[in-house]
Amino acid sequence: MTQQATVVLGVIGADVHAVGNQILAHALEEAAIKVVNIGVMASQKEFIEAALETGADAIWVSSLYGHGEMDCRGLRDKAVEAGIGDVMMYIGGNLVIGKQEWSKVEDLFLKMGFNRAYPPGTMPEEAISDLKEDLALRGV
Amino acid sequence: MTQQATVVLGVIGADVHAVGNQILAHALEEAAIKVVNIGVMASQKEFIEAALETGADAIWVSSLYGHGEMDCRGLRDKAVEAGIGDVMMYIGGNLVIGKQEWSKVEDLFLKMGFNRAYPPGTMPEEAISDLKEDLALRGV
Amino acid sequence: MKEVINQRIAEKDFLAAREEVLKGWPTGEDVDLKEAFKYHQAMDEKKRMVPVITQADRQGKTLIQPRAGVALPEEHISLLQFLLEEGEADLLPTTIDSYTRQNQYREAENGIKESREMGRSMLNGFPAVNHGVGICRGVIEAIPAPVQVRHGTPDARLLAEITLAGGFTDFEGGGLSYNLPYAKRVDPADTISHWQYVDRLIGYYQEQGININREPFGPLTGTLVPPSISHSVGILEALLAAEQGVKYLSLGYGQNGNLIQDVAALQTLRDLSKRYLAEAGHADVQVTTVFHQWMGGFPQDEAKAYAVISWGSAAAALGRATKVIVKTPHEAMGIPTREANAAGLKTTKQIVNMLQDQGIEQTKRLDIEKEMISKEVDQILARVLEIGDGDWARGAVRAFEAGILDIPFAPSRYNSGKIMPARDNHGAVRFLNTGKLPFGKEVQAFHEKKLDERAQFEERDVSFQMVIDDIYAIGKGMLIGRPRD
Amino acid sequence: MKEVINQRIAEKDFLAAREEVLKGWPTGEDVDLKEAFKYHQAMDEKKRMVPVITQADRQGKTLIQPRAGVALPEEHISLLQFLLEEGEADLLPTTIDSYTRQNQYREAENGIKESREMGRSMLNGFPAVNHGVGICRGVIEAIPAPVQVRHGTPDARLLAEITLAGGFTDFEGGGLSYNLPYAKRVDPADTISHWQYVDRLIGYYQEQGININREPFGPLTGTLVPPSISHSVGILEALLAAEQGVKYLSLGYGQNGNLIQDVAALQTLRDLSKRYLAEAGHADVQVTTVFHQWMGGFPQDEAKAYAVISWGSAAAALGRATKVIVKTPHEAMGIPTREANAAGLKTTKQIVNMLQDQGIEQTKRLDIEKEMISKEVDQILARVLEIGDGDWARGAVRAFEAGILDIPFAPSRYNSGKIMPARDNHGAVRFLNTGKLPFGKEVQAFHEKKLDERAQFEERDVSFQMVIDDIYAIGKGMLIGRPRD
Numbered sequence A, B: 001m002t003q004q005a006t007v008v009l010g011v012i013g014a015d016v017h018a019v020g021n022q023i024l025a026h027a028l029e030e031a032a033i034k035v036v037n038i039g040v041m042a043s044q045k046e047f048i049e050a051a052l053e054t055g056a057d058a059i060w061v062s063s064l065y066g067h068g069e070m071d072c073r074g075l076r077d078k079a080v081e082a083g084i085g086d087v088m089m090y091i092g093g094n095l096v097i098g099k100q101e102w103s104k105v106e107d108l109f110l111k112m113g114f115n116r117a118y119p120p121g122t123m124p125e126e127a128i129s130d131l132k133e134d135l136a137l138r139g140v
Numbered sequence C, D: 001m002k003e004v005i006n007q008r009i010a011e012k013d014f015l016a017a018r019e020e021v022l023k024g025w026p027t028g029e030d031v032d033l034k035e036a037f038k039y040h041q042a043m044d045e046k047k048r049m050v051p052v053i054t055q056a057d058r059q060g061k062t063l064i065q066p067r068a069g070v071a072l073p074e075e076h077i078s079l080l081q082f083l084l085e086e087g088e089a090d091l092l093p094t095t096i097d098s099y100t101r102q103n104q105y106r107e108a109e110n111g112i113k114e115s116r117e118m119g120r121s122m123l124n125g126f127p128a129v130n131h132g133v134g135i136c137r138g139v140i141e142a143i144p145a146p147v148q149v150r151h152g153t154p155d156a157r158l159l160a161e162i163t164l165a166g167g168f169t170d171f172e173g174g175g176l177s178y179n180l181p182y183a184k185r186v187d188p189a190d191t192i193s194h195w196q197y198v199d200r201l202i203g204y205y206q207e208q209g210i211n212i213n214r215e216p217f218g219p220l221t222g223t224l225v226p227p228s229i230s231h232s233v234g235i236l237e238a239l240l241a242a243e244q245g246v247k248y249l250s251l252g253y254g255q256n257g258n259l260i261q262d263v264a265a266l267q268t269l270r271d272l273s274k275r276y277l278a279e280a281g282h283a284d285v286q287v288t289t290v291f292h293q294w295m296g297g298f299p300q301d302e303a304k305a306y307a308v309i310s311w312g313s314a315a316a317a318l319g320r321a322t323k324v325i326v327k328t329p330h331e332a333m334g335i336p337t338r339e340a341n342a343a344g345l346k347t348t349k350q351i352v353n354m355l356q357d358q359g360i361e362q363t364k365r366l367d368i369e370k371e372m373i374s375k376e377v378d379q380i381l382a383r384v385l386e387i388g389d390g391d392w393a394r395g396a397v398r399a400f401e402a403g404i405l406d407i408p409f410a411p412s413r414y415n416s417g418k419i420m421p422a423r424d425n426h427g428a429v430r431f432l433n434t435g436k437l438p439f440g441k442e443v444q445a446f447h448e449k450k451l452d453e454r455a456q457f458e459e460r461d462v463s464f465q466m467v468i469d470d471i472y473a474i475g476k477g478m479l480i481g482r483p484r485d
């Protein structure tokens, strides 16, 4: 990476799971990535606005509580509308309700416009290294 | 039952599981059935001889240790040879190696010539009531 | 926002507020208190929480209760029936979905529709407000055991109106415990006031001789919460509830994993809350205890999850909790299938049964733990009362503002977030940072010593890395987050 | 049969006997002791049992070990690899099939053939004798952890020859523990003598500096065995083994389910055996301990089985057993699949990890339990020595004859079968009937009082029905077999 990357981090919807969010923020900072943490209970609008304002390279969405499917629909469209349609979007957590086959869940979220999706139990390091790769490809 | 029924009880093969055998003996006695307990490590021959000698109405075979399939083959034939081909034969315990679908295991043993087979965890009372029924049908 | 004080809501204020509250969603119209009283009076004792837990508590038995809730009534009923029969649950829950918790009844309505369309629950719980009184009663009538409302709702006034009229006999939550861990921008003064309403409503039932049980949510954020923090919150909510006329309280605590600390926590929770209630003139309030199996991150592996469930059950039984709230082998993955839920219950039942006649001795280490928890709670609550100028409600609000009360990892902006917990060398949860908690020197020194011991053993400094390691530890098969080799 | 005495077998007698033994099955020919010594000397320390358990014992860690064995070598290896990797086992077993245990090598050969034909294991273990030295080494070489031979063989001389030459570094069993629970008509004098051979063989390796671990089989019939009974047997076998030159012993105990009794049993097992060994001039023998998760009837339900497994793991960790032998969720049904076996291991690992830093306090109730166990063992062993005219081997044989030693539910005709165990009101296993055990009045009175307590609580007489109820209890989800209501 040539310049410092910026990531907007938050937990979407009516979701209050705060622990993973705090750890992700810490891990990103440790990896010398600038973190704009909008915290829990963040709306789609808040994600997009924060990304616009800070010129973020990526948006990291967490959804733990099971309503991720309903909460995330249309997020990519909103980004397009806001003129940041190509922002990198990752999602992770317990994305759907119940224990479901991961490949199907991943599909669902990739189709929704996320660039990458992570199953429960993902360690931050894994996604950070993916991010660095993805951004390097884009020359960030 | 008009007369006291007699049951030959034992654990077949190289099987030493003794606890269930002792409880079965006790339960049969409590139910006013005469028990001829040949104990653990009983050979096919011992079962047949005991049944012949005591004019038993039924043979109760236990097999716990997993070699039941190999140990029981031919028991019915031996009974036929000995002239007691119609003796009632029950089997119970952990009849095969590993957790297998019960209906298949039951089939296997019924085909081998047992009149009834019981899955792990059978309470003695259940089989005793079956026995009383079966013997009543035969007028014992 | 007017200041809250710990004082019983006047009847006319209460009735005026009710009118407003019931307008919150069309189903509010169906609430008729007089009719609800009659409904409750006619209910079978076996379906009522108070007699069932009171008896268990007297016999020293630990009852088991799952979490469970799905969007559609038929499915919800069949789920609860399954957990009762196949899972051998003693008490049942109705877990409310996250939209309802945020009073987003429109989203909940969508969720119900989508669930019908998709043929699977698209909500993470049962939207009781949208369903209304009649459907709630359908649940109660179908289930031959007490059913409790479990949620996480900062403003649960309408939910309480509907579910109590709907025949539920136990209601979880509180103005602090359902705010700080469950909300981001909600003022504790508001939630305390909203929960005074809920408690008053229950007091109102109580005055008709209808015993409703109330349970503050003990585990808070579920993640390395030191006992004195959750105890202080629980006792505060107990005091506020009692003031509104609540007579039956179950106070909760989330397992930390060190047996001595967990048993000490259960014993002190009972003793301290009774003492504070008595001092406030509520000696007649019954206190029972609730133990939550480990509420933080779970192992992904189901066999390991069973171990965590079992160890929680063991601590609950040895600590003589009145009931234990059960996790499932799916915990780390998602809302459990009914089978997984029943499995967690059966594991718990087996342990509780095997341990119920064993008990635990009152040892020196147990005494020390109890003494420390009591001191910490006393120091916190003394300051709360002081800063509240003698009023528990005012004190609670100001205490959070000042960091005198502080919940680790809580998402709320009204929480200081200055304290930091970490495990000591035996796995008990201590304070790595006490923030603004009003602890004396002895308490401070105790925690420092405990963490130094661990640091020395691990040959590293006491630091935030320990906290991170501890957050992951149980999920990764350990109790203490030792440095990886 | 000539009388056995506890005396080291003379070299020439031993060598003469070896010649006979090795003729027992064609594979015996391949045993070449000198070459075997070299093989062992070249082995990696990480694959040897003694260094691995010695280190664990020093660190106060509890290692985990499954049971596992199938008929065919390829499958056996892949099974062990799976249990190591997926199951996180620390130590591995090779469980021998029941035909081999009865020296029925022809039946075992059939079983191997049938297994190849049927494509599944038709034997309940690994027929090591039929496979021979080379295939045993194949197992050892494929597995990067210590592997122990576990069986139940009254006459294990050939099995020991082949598996030790095959590179195994630990051998379970003993002349009493692998006779009385595992045989019907075999004279203990014979098995003691056969096991003197096995121990002498290990002593022989030991003299070359090759440390082989020996483990008497602690749980006996696995069903409500009072600690003093299994301790007495274990200590006797330890004394006999030490006399033949064995230097590393792991003594075992099967969980009974009451935590205090189980911890007391583990602690006294260590202390008593060391004392008896030292008094017999074997102070240099290392003793470690083995805890077996509940060895009696298991619950059919897997979720409940996980609970039993977990509670056993907890007792093992709190009692600081050097290793714990792990059950599986399939226990009540049949030999577990590899997945079920790994699941039992993972549950155990999680508990052991979560508890290893917790420890247990030396309380009054624990002291009392320890005192009673010690008294009982001392009274039994004093009589054994007396009746043996000062010789432990002779004493052991005569003691069983006279009922001075007696194992509940054992199938052997050489066992009196006069004693009867039952649980007391806290679930500890007591004597309902002490048969001919040489107990003093105090011990007798202790057990009577304990059972009276239960009888009073249950409002029924002390009787055989209690024993039956207790045998079923854990399988039915309880610890104590209370009368059904």
Ligand code: B12
Pocket (backbone or CB within 6 Å): A014, A015, A016, A017, A018, A019, A020, A021, A023, A024, A060, A061, A062, A063, A064, A065, A066, A067, A090, A091, A092, A093, A094, A095, A096, A097, A098, A099, A118, A119, A120, A121, A122, A123, A124, A127, C067, C095, C097, C098, C101, C124, C151, C152, C181, C182, C219, C220, C221, C222, C223, C295, C296, C297, C298, C299, C330, C331, C332, C333, C334, C335, C336, C409, C410, C411, C471
């Ligand atoms: C602690 C906890 C709570 C606490 C939260 C306290 C707080 N405010 O933070 C409390 C008790 C309040 C709570 C409440 C609820 N919870 Co909750 N909770 C948990 C639990 C046990 C642990 C979560 C946690 O802190 N893990 C530790 C952190 C470090 O891990 P993490 O959050 O998973 O995050 C990591 C990774 O997932 C990944 N990650 C996360 N996001 C992203 C994003 C990207 C881009 C990347 C790359 C990686 C990534 O990295 C993170 C750091 O390592 C989980 C189950 C579990 N995991 O064991 C359930 C769980 C998440 N909760 C659940 C539910 C349903 C609820 C409730 C709705 C109902 C209830 N049961 O009470 C409410 C929801 C309230 C709301 N509106 O959100 C469900 C979700 C179900 C589903 N998805 O199917 C779970 C899975 C439990 C279950 N099996 O039922 N919960």
Ligand code: B12
Pocket (backbone or CB within 6 Å): B014, B015, B016, B017, B018, B019, B020, B021, B023, B024, B060, B061, B062, B063, B064, B065, B066, B067, B090, B091, B092, B093, B094, B095, B096, B097, B098, B099, B118, B119, B120, B121, B122, B123, B124, B127, D067, D095, D097, D098, D101, D124, D151, D152, D181, D182, D219, D220, D221, D222, D223, D295, D296, D297, D298, D299, D330, D331, D332, D333, D334, D335, D336, D409, D410, D411, D471
């Ligand atoms: C205790 C026990 C032992 C003790 C036995 C002591 C003794 N001498 O009695 C010891 C430790 C010595 C032992 C040894 C072995 N065991 Co074992 N043992 C058990 C265990 C845990 C309990 C058995 C018991 O006592 N149950 C209580 C009694 C009351 O119940 P029961 O025996 O099932 O009998 C009842 C019913 O089945 C029924 N019943 C039984 N027979 C019949 C017959 C009829 C006609 C009817 C109607 C009913 C009926 O009624 C009985 C009374 O209620 C079982 C697993 C389990 N069930 O939890 C394994 C188990 C039987 N053992 C097993 C094995 C493999 C062995 C060993 C080969 C190897 C080993 N693991 O060490 C050796 C075998 C030695 C030999 N040659 O037989 C396996 C069998 C596997 C299979 N079939 O696939 C089991 C299932 C464990 C497992 N899952 O691996 N064992």
